[in-house]
Amino acid sequence: MLDVRRLRLLRELKIRGTLAEVAEALQYSPSSVSQQLALLEKEAGVELLRKTGRRVQLTPQAEVLVAHTAHLLETLEQAEADLAASLTTVTGTVRIAVFQSAALALMPDALTRMSSRYPAVRIEMTQREPETALHETWARDFDLVIAEHYPGHSAPRYAELDRLRLTGDAIRLAVPPRAPGRPAITSLTDTAGLAWVMEPRGAASRHWAEQACRSAGFEPDVRFETADLQAQIRLIESGNAVALMPDLVWTGRGTTSQLITLPGDPHRSIFTSVRRSSIRRPAILATREILAETAASIPAAGP
Numbered sequence: 001m002l003d004v005r006r007l008r009l010l011r012e013l014k015i016r017g018t019l020a021e022v023a024e025a026l027q028y029s030p031s032s033v034s035q036q037l038a039l040l041e042k043e044a045g046v047e048l049l050r051k052t053g054r055r056v057q058l059t060p061q062a063e064v065l066v067a068h069t070a071h072l073l074e075t076l077e078q079a080e081a082d083l084a085a086s087l088t089t090v091t092g093t094v095r096i097a098v099f100q101s102a103a104l105a106l107m108p109d110a111l112t113r114m115s116s117r118y119p120a121v122r123i124e125m126t127q128r129e130p131e132t133a134l135h136e137t138w139a140r141d142f143d144l145v146i147a148e149h150y151p152g153h154s155a156p157r158y159a160e161l162d163r164l165r166l167t168g169d170a171i172r173l174a175v176p177p178r179a180p181g182r183p184a185i186t187s188l189t190d191t192a193g194l195a196w197v198m199e200p201r202g203a204a205s206r207h208w209a210e211q212a213c214r215s216a217g218f219e220p221d222v223r224f225e226t227a228d229l230q231a232q233i234r235l236i237e238s239g240n241a242v243a244l245m246p247d248l249v250w251t252g253r254g255t256t257s258q259l260i261t262l263p264g265d266p267h268r269s270i271f272t273s274v275r276r277s278s279i280r281r282p283a284i285l286a287t288r289e290i291l292a293e294t295a296a297s298i299p300a301a302g303p
């Protein structure tokens with residue numbers, strides 16, 4: 001009979017590409033991963049891996065096993081969820097991947113509520129960009145992801161993940177506070193030629209902001225690039241930059257920035273995703289319940 005743990009290593013190799021990355025993800029040594037896959041080949045009685053230079057490639061027979069392993073892992077996760085649902089106490093660990101503005105605006109209050117209402121649930125949180133986090137949740141590195149969807153820029157979809165809307169927030173133009181000698185800014189077109197701060201290339205927010213500026217008739221002068229939204233806010237409030245910011249970043253803090261509503265009042269959608277095989281797990285249901293309560297309690301920001 002094929003060993004499930006070794007089959008999972010084969011699937012991880014398919015997902016991650018190298019033995020070293022599999023070892024790092026599962027906290028094994030590369031030699032241990034190699035040994036376990038060699039044993040799996042003996043169990044299967046067919047060649048599963050071929051060397052191509054310094055890497056290994058899965059054979060067609062290995063691809064067959066990977067496909068079955070995905071279904072097997074889903075079945076096992078469903079069994080674990082059903083077992084947990086049969087208990088009277090909500091327990092377990094929920095590994096959450098979350099992007100920065102949601103981590104700042106939602107997680108502190110959500111963690112407080114979780115510890116009060118579900119003290120036997122352990123929450124582990126890691127900051128990740130949504131696109132990466134969705135893939136890693138599909139790959140079983142996380143149990144739940146809080147991700148975002150910008151207008152016209154859909155986040156990646158995985159058939160194994162569900163998608164449940166959590167909240168939404170307006171995207172506004174954030175500009176420095178009014179000051180003598182500083183030109184008045186009332187629209188996006190007024191920022192042509194000014195210094196911009198944006199997230200690094202590849203981020204959905206960066207792509208959306210660039211497209212918004214181009215639609216307004218100019219190419220933004222991006223002089224500052226940082227994924228740290230708190231750093232972006234400091235640059236805006238100090239008069240050194242402008243940016244397009246979602247309302248969630250202002251949760252729990254005041255700002256001296258001017259917030260200008262954009263034409264069409266564009267909104268970002270924030271959602272959670274979990275693997276469908278774990279959707280009935282009580283700890284995940286509880287976490288989603290608390291996140292929804294927390295999101296609903298946040299007051300809307302205004303210009």
